[in-house]
Structures are given as structure tokens and as C-alpha cells.
Amino acid sequence: MTVHAFNPPGLPAPDAYRQIAVATGSRMVFLSGQxxxxxxxxxxxxxxxxxxxxxxxxxxxIALAAVGASFDNVARLNIYVLDWAPxxxxxxxxxxxxxxxxxxxxxxxx
Numbered sequence: 001m002t003v004h005a006f007n008p009p010g011l012p013a014p015d016a017y018r019q020i021a022v023a024t025g026s027r028m029v030f031l032s033g034q035x036x037x038x039x040x041x042x043x044x045x046x047x048x049x050x051x052x053x054x055x056x057x058x059x060x061x062i063a064l065a066a067v068g069a070s071f072d073n074v075a076r077l078n079i080y081v082l083d084w085a086p087x088x089x090x091x092x093x094x095x096x097x098x099x100x101x102x103x104x105x106x107x108x109x110x
Contacts, residue, residue, distance in 0.1 A: 001025035003075050004024050014091045023075040033080070034059035048100025049081075049088055 002025050005018035036044040036052035045051030064070055081088055
């Protein structure tokens, strides 16, 4: 599936996501929720939301790579945060941006 994501003129252009995504093609992959745990089940990050987000995104990247996909092919991604507060958004963006950028450089071994 090809996903064309962009920010149209007249809308804000955030760094962390795009305002519009158009998916084409016939293959769809559904991934279960990912958390801040390694393949062996070890917790990552303790109280560090940046590290937790980075690990969850790493897990998504590993799953996508297993089916020959990348974040460039993702049409929708939901993020759920325990005890949500608006001040947590920066940490989530930081962890996601680091993993998303790293996933474009090299894929982790599954």
C-alpha cells in the first residue's frame, strides 16, 4: 500500500505528522498495540516517557519490517497514554521522532 501524506496549504504543518494521508493499493496490514517491552518482555524506560515511546515505535518498526513495510506505508497510527496530560505530548513527539528517524536509516533485526 502506498501512502501519500502531506500538509495542504492553509493548514498547520506539524513536524510529527501530516494533516492528510491518502492510501492506495490492496494490501492492508493490521498491527496489534505495541508497548515499551523488548522481545524478551523486559520493560523499557521506567518512568521515562521518551524512552517508552521510542521502544514502542521500535517495536512497530520491527513488525513493519517483517512484512516488508516501513513507517512510510502507515496510513493510521493511534497512540494511547496512561494518565494523559497535555505536558506529555512533547516527550511522545521526541521519542517518536527519534525512532522514526532511526528507522529510516537502518532496520533493526527482527
